[in-house]
Amino acid sequence: MYSSLVRAQNAFGFFTTIAFVVGVLIAATDLFAPRTPSGTVKATNVQVVLGRPHYYSTRKEEYAVVKFDLDADLSSLFRWNTKVLFVYVTAEWPDRNVRGAGAANATNSAVIWDSIITSPSSDHLANIGPATLKKLRRSAAGKSIDPSRGKLRLRNQRPKYQITHPSGKIAETDDVVLKLHYNVQPWVGLLTWDQDSDLGVWKKMKGGLSKKFAFPVLKSKKQEGGSPRGNTAA
Incomplete structure (x- = not known):
């Protein structure tokens, strides 16, 4: 015993x-810990091309390329328990092909850009060079969190991923919006995402939604192919 x-x-x-x-x-x-994220996002250049959006694509299809401007202040999401902040932008539009009871809420959504921002305490986990790591550590010296970590300012940013649709058709689509999202990964605790309503001192995203725009008519393209990566709307 x-x-x-x-x-x-x-x-x-x-x-x-x-x-x-x-x-x-x-x-x-x-x-x-208060969370007060805010941001503005705006489409600056939108094109629809006929080609192969993925390097492994076996057929041509229409895909959209959306460039955008982004101003965001997500510094309030960085706390002593924050390990990594995942930021991404989606393009969303109503799905006109759905019929029945769920038609009103049917939405296509595709990620066009993303980025991982580490906190000073987890910089060693990032895939960055020694010079950049040294600079980040110097900027965070004497601070619990460097506020500039969560501040983004992008101009005419090229998307990482193109937008396609299972139907292969995407030109002349109306009511498209860009939306800013985030995901907080803590050292200890649960993953948390952007929220649609206020929850105590956690406030919903202020702004973060672009004005509506449309995918234009198909742009002719002499050469086949495209970026080796793409994203398909769900």
Whole structure:
């Protein structure tokens, strides 16, 4: 009953219980830290091309390329428990092909750009060079979090991914909007995403939605092919 193995098991059980309780308390501190994200996004150049959007595509199809401007202040999302902030922009538009009860809420959504922003405490996890890492550490010296980490200013940004549709047709689509999203990955706790309504001191995204625009008529393209990466609307 009081063997060394039993005592080791009891000590380990006590340790894991304490670690779990401390982890819960750490995660709970995020609930009391205000989140006030804001941003503006605007489409600056929109084209629809007939070609092969993926390097592995076996047929030509229509795909859209959307350049955009982005101004965002997500610095309030960086707290001492923040490990990584994932930021991405989607293009969304109503799905006119859906019939029935769900037609009103049917929406196509495709990611056109994304970025990973690390906190100073997790810079070593980022795939960056020694010179950039040294610069980031210097900028964060003496600060719990460098506020500039969450501030983005992009002008006429090229998309990382093109927009396609399962039907292969995407030209002359109306009511398209760009939307800014984020995902916070903490050191301890649950992943959290942007929210549609205020939750205590966590505020919903202020702005972050572009004006409606349309995918234009198909642009002729002499050469086949495209970027090696693409994104298909769901």
